Amino acid sequence: MTSIQKAIKDIRNFKVQGANEIAIYGLCFLKQYVKRYGFEKDFENAVKNLEKVRPTAVVLHNCLEILKKEKKTPTIDRLIKNINTAREKESKYSGRLIHPKNVIMTYCHSGEAMSFIKHSWTKQKKISVIACLTEPQEQGVLTAKELSREGIPVTLIDDNAMGYFIKSVDMVIVGADALRLEGLVNKIGTRLLAGAAASAHKPFYVVANSLKLDRRENFKIEERPAKEIFRKILYKEKINGIDIRNPAFDITPWELITSVITERGIVSPDKIKKELLYEKY
Ligand code: RUB
Secondary structure: OOOHHHHHHHHHOOOOOOHHHHHHHHHHHHHHHHHHHOOOOOHHHHHHHHHHHOOOOHHHHHHHHHHHHOOOHHHHHHHHHHHHHHHHHHHOOHHHHOOOOOEEEEOOOOHHHHHHHHHHHHOOOOOEEEEEOOOOOOOHHHHHHHHHHOOOOEEEEOHHHHHHHHHHOOEEEEOOOEEEOOEEEEEOOHHHHHHHHHHOOOOEEEEOOHHHEOOOOOOOOOEOOOHHHHHHHHHHOOOOOOOOOOEOEEEEOHHHOOEEEEOOEEEOHHHHHHHHOOOOO
16 A cells, blocks of 8 residues: 555655646545545545645645545545546537647646647647647656657747747647636746737637636645756756745736636636636536
């Protein structure tokens, strides 16, 4: 059985990444945990500790809130299934937005954005993708490899080149860590890409299931170790007396976003905001 310490380490060290995968990993861990210890012994503690590891990604938090109210193993299974089926449902809308020969720019590595793009490829859309490297962890490499394995033509670019290439794309598609009233929370740099897309008049789409709706008052942007940023330079020289900050996510205001693709359809930012204010769209 995986220990809570190992589960925490795996999540912190990117053995799994992306909001949905973090949630699925956490839920799978809890499934084997409750099989052994039940929902009583230290369950709430285990939940708290898991949630703290990558606090910005809201899916695990939302799942755990449901699980705390319905302490049953079938609930864990249902939540995992919901995450997986949401991707399939969202993908069905790709035909409405992606047209043959479109060029798509994407950022970081989002399972939901990947499914959406790959579905379009399987429908013979002959698309191509420009993947931004996504410093400092370079998750864009995962994106490029995954799309390339499917046969999709993909070009990997440095993040600094996004403004250079934005004119040659038809749209931007990204995933989400959380959808909040203030805007889209996603990998640091997403805000810059949205600004570049807006100034080039390119649509900016977000693929995000409804477990990403984030109504938390206590919201925190994860700050990661400074060494992730300066890992290459540090080998060469010692940097003293410099404050280094490494926020993992940023917030893109809704006015820079064209639509959100959820399992329920293609939704406007205004409808997402209404949903966050408890009205159903
Ligand atoms: C990943 C990231 C992804 C979202 C959505 O950041 O920002 O765009 O989590 O991913 P990190 P998904 O690599 O730091 O976890 O669609 O898979 O939930």
